[in-house]
Amino acid sequence: MTIAALEALTFGLGRLAEAAGGAGHRLCLLTGDRAVYRHELAHLTPEALAALDIVDVDTFDESACAAALAAVPDLRGLVNSTDTWSVPGADLAAKLGLPGPDPAAVRLLRDKSRVRTLLHERGLSRGRALTVPADPADPSNPAHASASSAASAASAAAEILSEIGLPAVLKDSAGTSSRNVWPVRDEQQLHAALAEAAQRAFAGRLFAEPFFSGPVYSAETLSWEGETRLLGVLSRQMSPEPSVREEAAAFPVAFPAPELDLLQDWVGRVLATAGHDTGFAHVEFVLTTEGPELVEINRRIGGALVGEALCRALGTNVYEAMVDTALGRRPALLDSPVDASSGPATGFVLVYPGRRGTLTGWTGLDTLSAFPGSPEWYPTALPGRRVEHLDDQRGCTGIVLAEAATAELALHRALSAAGSVRPVVAADDEG
Numbered sequence: 001m002t003i004a005a006l007e008a009l010t011f012g013l014g015r016l017a018e019a020a021g022g023a024g025h026r027l028c029l030l031t032g033d034r035a036v037y038r039h040e041l042a043h044l045t046p047e048a049l050a051a052l053d054i055v056d057v058d059t060f061d062e063s064a065c066a067a068a069l070a071a072v073p074d075l076r077g078l079v080n081s082t083d084t085w086s087v088p089g090a091d092l093a094a095k096l097g098l099p100g101p102d103p104a105a106v107r108l109l110r111d112k113s114r115v116r117t118l119l120h121e122r123g124l125s126r127g128r129a130l131t132v133p134a135d136p137a138d139p140s141n142p143a144h145a146s147a148s149s150a151a152s153a154a155s156a157a158a159e160i161l162s163e164i165g166l167p168a169v170l171k172d173s174a175g176t177s178s179r180n181v182w183p184v185r186d187e188q189q190l191h192a193a194l195a196e197a198a199q200r201a202f203a204g205r206l207f208a209e210p211f212f213s214g215p216v217y218s219a220e221t222l223s224w225e226g227e228t229r230l231l232g233v234l235s236r237q238m239s240p241e242p243s244v245r246e247e248a249a250a251f252p253v254a255f256p257a258p259e260l261d262l263l264q265d266w267v268g269r270v271l272a273t274a275g276h277d278t279g280f281a282h283v284e285f286v287l288t289t290e291g292p293e294l295v296e297i298n299r300r301i302g303g304a305l306v307g308e309a310l311c312r313a314l315g316t317n318v319y320e321a322m323v324d325t326a327l328g329r330r331p332a333l334l335d336s337p338v339d340a341s342s343g344p345a346t347g348f349v350l351v352y353p354g355r356r357g358t359l360t361g362w363t364g365l366d367t368l369s370a371f372p373g374s375p376e377w378y379p380t381a382l383p384g385r386r387v388e389h390l391d392d393q394r395g396c397t398g399i400v401l402a403e404a405a406t407a408e409l410a411l412h413r414a415l416s417a418a419g420s421v422r423p424v425v426a427a428d429d430e431g
Contacts, residue, residue, distance in 0.1 A: 055068050
């Protein structure tokens, strides 16, 4: 028997393969680029390696994926743990008669503008969404003509000021990795953001929403048929504006019990309203002076090293719940007595270069063992890769993870260790 995965997150493939093997299934990964999983593949345990098959296919071609899945022997489930492939994954599961989410619900969650509007209508958000009238993603839009572009941008700015106000955030309704996100605090920034957006390609469409002030967190949850369990809360350290990249995170945040109960209730209502009733969810939110406000919902386990943080803190392979869900059965983790304070806490820091150019390597990796917390290095880029983007997660070259008894101490350790690591980038004029 086999469980297939339509791509996967950069880290966690080994744990997913072990979970599939533990359930008596093979794991078949469909991927258009094996290099994404180079770190995971290089560190597979013998058990995970024995349970894994890889099929190379254009995963943006749904017909090719359907044909590849049809050729998988005794296929019982389809794991879909990414945002980019969530909609085609839901469609493929439905077509093949496999357990899976309602494709319409997945489409809703992939549209941040629709989710914001829905939550506002149901009283779960103080802010609404406003689609920017001139869609920069449409090359036929007259806004691309120089004469009408200025008028269109001025009209969009006026509507945003009137309907949303400042500060605001402009973003791609289907964006990932913090791409195409502009926080704006004054009219000058607003016009600059609109001008920059007009030159970008979008996965969805440009929209505006209020900027909510406060620290950013993410609720890591697991649901089954509408019942949701809050597994823990992850802290998220963002870069100074105007960049919007994620810098560091730690798990689990030690909220007082009353506040944690409030978050459990809030995230359950948010997910129910948005139509997510089964599987993992990574719910990003701002904790404002008036309570939590949603940033976005990802119907998957958290990215970067969130899955690893969950496994360590809970003392179990949480990817077993992903396998259970793919097989259409209630995840055992939902009823497990484990809690996020039982295992080691983790902190991790994303390492970015200071300039654009070609990555040639890193300095300081050989000194990590001198730091407390057993720091580990998880590369996300290979030497020779061109670094173009410094303002979002695409510029990340690797992650340093450290452990401690609490998330606060783990983050301190990770920050200390990561401070010794420097990406070496050759500028264009250096040959």
